[in-house]
Amino acid sequence: MRRLYIDFDGVVMDTIPLLYNELEKNNVTLDNEEQIRKVFGSFDFRTIIKDKNILNDSIECINKILDSKRFEVAFLSHVNSLDEGVVKIKYLRRHFKDDITIIIVPKSVSKTKMVHSEGAILVDDFSGNLKEWEEAGGISVRFSKEMESKGYRVLNRLDSLLDMFDENGDEIC
Ligand SMILES: [Mg+2]
Structure with a gap:
């Protein structure tokens, strides 16, 4: 997977x-x-990590992605403090049991230094992260509410990944 x-x-x-x-x-x-x-x-x-701020049905979309069994899913989030990390972990664990890995990354460290990026997909809204990811052999997908690609594959709903990658996780052209 x-x-x-x-x-x-x-x-x-x-x-x-x-x-x-x-x-x-x-x-x-x-x-x-x-x-x-x-x-x-x-x-x-x-004060801001709350259900009312869920972006474009992301929780529902992630459940769809999990149900599809096409990907091994993990969260990869930069944090400015350990407290922020704890808030995010608690929030995500309220919505997802033990079927998703949660990785918090110190803000000053590249996401590519925390996990093996080669051949793996990263969905991120920040082009800086996507650039590093691609340079490390990963597959970058930009999340943009306005569908601004900035040169990357782009989506504004996470379940669009199911139209972008097939059951083997290969890109659908
Ligand atoms: Mg981001």
Whole structure:
């Protein structure tokens, strides 16, 4: 079975606009990485990781993907703090029992350094992650609400993966 890694923020949950709001509230611009790390490092993610922020039926879509038995599914999420990691793990475990692996990745580490990316699919909204993934031999799929591909395969619902890859996990051309 082909391995499938699913990002959390901006894929499972529509947290990105809410996180940008938080930066704005703190007068932090997007180019100030140190300040961003500070704000998100102490931000209470419980205030935004909620069912009402589920992005385009992602939980339902992931259940469909699991039912299809086409992929070995894992979550692969960057975190700014261990607390953020714990909030995400608790949230995902409420929706999924032990049939999905959850991997949290320190923000400063590439996702390609945490798992074996070669031949595996990554669905992520951030092109930087997708670029690294592809360079490490992985298959990159961009999640974009507006279907902006930025040069990658693109989808705005996770169950579109079932139209993109066949039962062997090979790409349908
Ligand atoms: Mg993301």
